[in-house]
Amino acid sequence: MLESILIVDDIPENLSLLHESLDQAGYQVLVATNGFSAIEIAHRSQPDMILLDGSMPEMDGFESCIQLKASPVTAHIPVIFMTGLTETEYIVKGFQVGGVDYVTKPLNIDEVQARVKTHLLQARLMHQQKQMLDATGSAILSLNLKGEIIWQTPIVKELLQRYQVNIEQFQSVLRQWLQDLIQHPNHSSFMYGQYGQEQIQLNLLTKIDNNYSQRNVLIQLKEQSQMPSIEDIMQACSNLTPREAEVMHWVTMGKTNRDIAEILSLSPRTVNKHLEHVFEKLYVETRTAAVLHVMSACQNLTTA
Known part of the structure; x- marks a missing residue:
């Protein structure tokens, strides 16, 4: 099936x-000469991509993009x-209103085609990822x-309904948490969050790169009751010591090194040393990767 592209421009030569x-x-090519018709065609034909002129009379490209998004x-x-x-x-402004990229006029056709091909591929991969x-x-x-x-994913709605989550409050918490992550992209204490008296664990799956090439991030929701116990971690990751498994248990619960140190009556430096050993044994480099490894290993254990 041909991929379709909607071109929106008020200059006939460009079209x-x-x-x-x-x-x-x-490609299958659709054409619109103003923002109003672009919105109508996009809703009716569902193109795979839109090339949108920024400067048009009546409704410019930026406002059109806001309406589309x-x-x-x-x-x-x-x-x-x-x-x-x-x-x-x-x-x-183009990025702020939801654009994924831009090309400057006069247009270089080779550049336009290269960017179109790249973003269509990214869109396909994202769609496949969502299906998986x-x-x-x-x-x-x-x-x-x-x-x-x-x-x-469908199970998110089920989880939020089960805990009778107020959607507006939940989204507000997500926005604030994401802003903290963006402002402190390398601070491990912001990698995990909680919602609803810590009933729901928020796990960041996507590394924040803090630039315009990244348009979205993936978040995993986990019920705290589903978080692996120390015994689960020891069984799933048998090369970890009991203390290392204990530290990883609290890491999966979203606790910082300082929190873990207080819980286990250790120094933060000792906790950090335990984590270094965990990283070496699990062949990972970050807390996030370690959590994902442990969670996956424990899940495989329960389904085996």
Whole structure:
């Protein structure tokens, strides 16, 4: 099935040039000459990508993108801005309203095609990833960098309903947690969070790179009752000592080194040394990777 691309531009010459080149590249090409018709066509035809002119009369590309991203029907469609406005403020604005990339005018067709190909591939991979996560039964959701939920696996809704979670409050907690993560991307104490008197564990699955190339992050929700016990960890990761398993138990519960030190009556430095040994034994480099390794090992143990 041909992938479809919607081109939105009020300049006929630009439309003609893009239409011909993308058509020859094997894409199905749709055309709109203003923001209003672009929104209507996007809802009706569901293109795989939108090339959107930033400067148009009546409704410019930035406002059009805001409208597209506000609709659940079109929010998932990647938008690449085409603009002659090369000042940083306009480029930043394009990302802020939901664009995934931009190309400057006059257009370089080879560059446009390369960026289209890259973002279509990313969109396909994300769609496949979502399908795989849906099939696993894991409670995983995707947030954009504003902390808004982009999509979620079916079990997320079930989990939140089970704990009678207020969705608005939950989203507010997610937004604040994500802002803390963005401001402190390398601070381990922000990698995990809790919600609802620590009934639900929030685990960050995506490393925060704090730049415009990253448009969303994955978060896993876990019931605290599902978190592995010390005995589970010792059985699943038999090369860990009892103390290392104990430390990892509290790490999976989202505790900081200082918290763990107080719980186990150790010094933070000793806790850090135990974690270094854990990293070596599990062949990982970060707390997040260690948690994912332990959780996966324990899950495999219960399903074996």
